Amino acid sequence: MVSRFRTLVLAAALGVATVVPAVVASSGPAQSADAPVRVMPLGDSITAGPGCWRAKLWNRLQTAGYTNVDFVGTQSDGGGCNPGYAYDSDHEGHGGFSATGIAANNQLPPWLAAARPDVVLMHLGTNDMWGGYIPLADKLTAFTKLVGQMRAANPAVKVVVAQIIPISAAACSTCPADVRALNDAIPGWAAGLSTSQSPITVADLWTGYDAVADNTDGIHPNDTGFRKMADAWFPAVARVLGGTPPPTTTPPTTTPPTGTCAATYTVTGQWAGGFQGEVTVRNTSSATTAGWTATFAFSAGQRISQAWNATVTQTGSTVTARDASWNGRLAPGASASFGFTATATGSNPSPAVTCALS
Structure with missing residues (x-):
């Protein structure tokens, strides 16, 4: 929470009304001297336990200069990822939960009331895939209801929705095609629901992710999978937080291409x-x-x-x-x-x- 990371907050001032405070390093917009940006990771067990993409994303944001950020949620992993550095362990990941279930049972509003997020990072849908019996339209309807509940709690909430990581055929024979169908539909769904006050940004966590090599069981990420997730979240989250951060490393020298x-x-x-x-x-x-x-x-x-x-x-x-x-x-x-x-x-x-x- 904020109290544990107060020393990380930069001191430049920016007046904030209904927009997310800018939190970029010195090459970007000015930092907010007021409340940190409250970012709620929302998901299932891939976010909850151990959900180490959160630790890796937190560290990357910090080292890139996005220090005025507070991960929030009613849950905490207690630092269990043990990545070798401190990170904000608060989140709203719930193992076994589905997007359609959360929406049908109205479980999100009390979580939002407790966390009060400015930004929501949503990786949901994995538990809606089992058996292939939930229609794609129902999944998207659930996503729409969840976004509506986010906006009811905060009309200016910024939402980053993930095209979710793949599931291997060995873990669920119908899931690879259903995951692909959901991920293909998400950009169009997001574009239709996005507004200038409450934009929806898509983070592509599917492309380049191997459901076998990057998962422990075809479903849950290993350390390489968590790193790929954090790397894919980062550019989308950086845009929402106020711009493009400075590079954290010097790009390696390359020989100019000689072909096409x-x-x-x-x-x-x-x-x-x-x-x-x-x-x-x-x-x-x-x-x-x-x-x-x-x-x-x-x-x-x-x-x-x-x-x-x-x-x-x-x-x-x-x-x-x-x-x-x-x-x-x-x-x-x-x-x-x-x-x-x-x-x-x-x-x-x-x-x-x-x-x-x-």
Whole structure:
């Protein structure tokens, strides 16, 4: 809680009304001298016990300069992750709980009343997968109800929703496809529910996560899995907290690429008035690259509304995407993907994508 981390709070002042106080290091917005930003990790056993992604994320936020942050919740792991450094152990993870169950039983409002979060990090849905009998629509309806309860408690709450980590087929034969279906639906659902006062940000915890190698039992993360989770949470949480933090390490020196790159564009989902897309950039050069850029132009008036795993801008019809720093370093043959949602009022032809390495 706050009292245990009071010495970490930076001293610069910022007046705060209904927005989350900025907490970025000296290169970003000014720090709040008032109450820390209250961040509630919400989930099931992957968040609860031991839920060591929370410790790793807390440490990464601190070392990157986001020191005016207080993890909150009615639960605590008591420092049981033993990562070798102090961390804020408060959370709202409940082993065995499902999103549909929490919503149906109205369990979230009292947790919110106790924790009073400014930001909620939600990794829920794993326990809604067993047996494949809960329809996707019911899961999304539960997500919508939970967000509504968050906003009832705090109209300016910022929500970061995870595309959840995968489940192995050995642990649950129907789960891999159901997890993929939920994760594919989350960006479009988030875009439709997000508001300027209470934005919903998507954190991609699914891409690059191995359900066998990164889990202990096909479901719960091992230390590598927790690290991957923290790494995937970090850029999304950093954006919500007020900007892009300074790098914590000096990027390794690389030899300038001597070849080219290849990029592919895929529409992964479509609905009335909008769609979800994904672009993959592959390093086809003979050397490791420090970064990449992808460019394409829409021809039917499509507009980007949200993007993840890249810094994406649109000027007129031209869309430019740059790596998110943590996924810019690609070995020869390696690839990185970013996703986005966009509006489309009529036809939705797929554009050609060009890319460049740096």
